[in-house]
Amino acid sequence: MEAGQRTARxxxxxxxxxxxxxxxxxxxxxLLFDSHHNPLRYRWDRPRLHDLGPxxxxxxxWDSDWYVQIAQHGYVWPSSRPAxxxxxPLLVGPLGHLLGGHTVxxxxxxxLAACAGAFVLLDRLARLKxxxxxxxxxxxxxxxxxxxxxxxxxxxxSLFLLLSLAAFLLAERGHFWAAGVTGGLAALTxxxxxxxxxxxxxxxxxxxxxxxxxxxxxxxxxxxxxYPLTLWLWLGHPLAFLGAQRGIWRRHFSVWxxxxxFVEGIEQRAVKDVLVAATLVALxxxxxxxxxxxxxxxxxxxxxxxLSWPSDTHALWxxxxxxxxxxxxxxxxAALSTTRWRTALLTLGLAAFCIDSVIKWALWYWVx
Numbered sequence: 125m126e127a128g129q130r131t132a133r134x135x136x137x138x139x140x141x142x143x144x145x146x147x148x149x150x151x152x153x154x155l156l157f158d159s160h161h162n163p164l165r166y167r168w169d170r171p172r173l174h175d176l177g178p179x180x181x182x183x184x185x186w187d188s189d190w191y192v193q194i195a196q197h198g199y200v201w202p203s204s205r206p207a208x209x210x211x212x213p214l215l216v217g218p219l220g221h222l223l224g225g226h227t228v229x230x231x232x233x234x235x236l237a238a239c240a241g242a243f244v245l246l247d248r249l250a251r252l253k254x255x256x257x258x259x260x261x262x263x264x265x266x267x268x269x270x271x272x273x274x275x276x277x278x279x280x281x282s283l284f285l286l287l288s289l290a291a292f293l294l295a296e297r298g299h300f301w302a303a304g305v306t307g308g309l310a311a312l313t314x315x316x317x318x319x320x321x322x323x324x325x326x327x328x329x330x331x332x333x334x335x336x337x338x339x340x341x342x343x344x345x346x347x348x349x350x351y352p353l354t355l356w357l358w359l360g361h362p363l364a365f366l367g368a369q370r371g372i373w374r375r376h377f378s379v380w381x382x383x384x385x386f387v388e389g390i391e392q393r394a395v396k397d398v399l400v401a402a403t404l405v406a407l408x409x410x411x412x413x414x415x416x417x418x419x420x421x422x423x424x425x426x427x428x429x430x431l432s433w434p435s436d437t438h439a440l441w442x443x444x445x446x447x448x449x450x451x452x453x454x455x456x457x458a459a460l461s462t463t464r465w466r467t468a469l470l471t472l473g474l475a476a477f478c479i480d481s482v483i484k485w486a487l488w489y490w491v492x
Contacts, residue, residue: 131247131248131251131256131259132244132247132248134247134260134263135243135244135246135247135263136240136243136244138243138263138264138267139239139240139243139267141267142267142268142272143236143239143276146272146273146276146478146482147179147276149479149482149483149486150182150183150273150482150485150486151178151179151182151486153482153483153486153487154178154182154486154487157486157487162487162488162489165488168185168186168189168488169488170189172189172192172193172196172227172228173185173188173189173192173228174228175226175227175228175229176226176228176229180228180229180232181228182485182486183228183231183232183235183276183277183278184228184231184232184277184278185277185485185488186490187208187279188228188231188277188278188279190204190205190207190208191208191212191213191216191231191278191279191280192216192227192228192231192278193205194208194210194213194217195213195214195216195217195220195227195230195231196217196220196227198358199355199358199359199364200359201355201359201360201361201364202367202371203368203371204368204371204372204373205368206355206359206361206364206365206367206368207365207368207369207371207373208280209280209311209312209313209314209315209351209365210312210351210354211280211283211309211312211313212234212279212280212283212313215234215283216230216231216234216278217230219233219234228278231277231278232276232277232278234283235275235276235277235278235279235281235282235283236276236282238275238282238283238285238286239275239276239282239285239286241286242266242275242282242285242286242289243263243266243267245286245289245290245293246259246262246263246266246285246289246451246454246455247259247260247262247263248293249289249292249293249296249451249455250262250263250455250458252293252296253415253455254455254458254459258455258458258459259458261457261458261461261467262454262455262457262458264467264471265454265457265458265461265470265471265474266451266454268471268474268475268478269448269454269474269478270444270474270477270478270480270481271444271445271447271448271478271481271491271492272448272478273478273481273482273485273491274445274448274492275448277485280313280314281314281445281448281449283313284310284313284314284316284317284449285448285449285451287306287307287309287310287313287317288307288310288317288320288422288449288451289451290303290306291303291304291306291307291310291320291324292323292324292418292419292422292451294306295324295327295328295341295418296327298331298337300324300327300328300331300336300337300338300339300340300341301336301339301340301343302340303324303340303341304324304340304341304342304343304344304347305343305347307320307321307324307341307343307344308343308344308345308346308347308348309347310344311344311345311347311348312347312348312350312351314449315348315365315429316426316429316430316446316449317344317348318344318345318348318425318429319421319422319425319426319428319429320344320422321341321344321345322421322422322425323418323419323421323422323425324341324344324418325338325341326417326418326421327418328340328341351365352365369433373435373437373441374435374436374437375433375434375435375436376433376434376436377432377433378432378433378434381428381431381432382427382428382431382432383431384431384432384433384434384439385401385430385431385432385433385434385439385440385443386398386401386402386431388434388439389401389434389439389440391439392438392439394438394439394440397438397439397440397441397443397444398440400440400443400444400447401427401431401440401443404423404427404443404446404447404450404453405424405427407423407453407456407457408420408423408424408426408427408450408452408453409424410456410460411423411452411453411455411456412424414455414456414459414460415452415455415456415459419452419455420452422450422452423450423452423453426446426449426450427446427447427450430442430443430446442492443492444491444492445491445492446492457470
């Protein structure tokens with residue numbers, strides 16, 4: 125128990141200094157540069173994203189507006205709101221009410237609380253699969269990941285990461301019904317949570333009580349179904365979350381399947397996004413070899429969903445952010461960084477991209 129508390133404390137220390145560093149960088153960027161010169165700000169900024177001043181408001185950009193709208197007013201149709209799944213705004217809304225209507229502050233609090241928990245659970249899972257040294261590296265890599273800023277923003281990434289890590293940890297310990305409930309909550313946070321079904325099914329298939337374990341995994345799609353059921357009862361459109369993707373984002377299902385994102389990304393000459401997607405896929409394949417079939421299945425299935433639904437305007441929109449919550453990729457990087465030089469070079473490289481992302485984010489430039 126003492127060892128577990130000690131490692132959890134170390135993970136929380138990394139969480140604390142990394143979030144403080146990101147917050148300082150974002151606030152410093154606003155002090156040094158004027159975001160009002162960016163025309164994108166005038167197109168997407170809204171009064172509801174301004175809560176307690178720039179120190180808090182800097183973490184409300186872009187999709188944050190949709191979460192704030194849902195937290196305050198719920199879903200409507202036709203609208204792009206149904207594209208954003210309900211669990212995160214369901215937590216933010218009541219907390220914002222308790223805080224006197226400060227919804228942005230509530231969103232930041234929920235995100236940071238989930239982020240802290242995610243750091244601890246990543247450390248535990250990494251120690252279970254890879255050992256102490258690799259676990260420390262995994263936590264470090266998550267702290268400096270290029271899109272790690274979203275774990276403290278008014279976005280659902282940190283909550284999803286927390287729940288998906290919890291689902292895997294519970295499954296590894298043989299608690300498949302609890303894993304199914306947790307995985308179902310993850311699927312109510314982000315649709316990619318459905319990728320937990322085949323991944324946890326691999327672990328359930330290998331368990332002594334296979335039938336009961338698989339029944340626990342089946343809870344995930346059952347809980348996921350609550351969202352389209354709610355949309356049907358509330359709006360009369362059970363698949364509004366799919367229709368909403370065809371609005372602002374102009375997403376469509378590609379006949380090429382997961383290759384569609386690459387094909388259309390190449391056609392659009394989105395070189396950076398194609399390289400990021402290819403790197404993530406390569407690491408997902410490596411995760412299969414390093415961590416086992418369940419982790420590789422989860423990573424590949426998670427990538428297959430956005431790759432199969434490219435955008436007409438930006439085929440691989442947000443692919444770098446999608447990679448943030450794929451913890452098998454961070455674990456794989458930790459497992460492969462077996463020397464100090466590899467660890468140092470990878471940390472510096474990730475941190476450089478992270479700094480660039482935070483500066484752009486603070487000034488209202490699109491990051492992911």
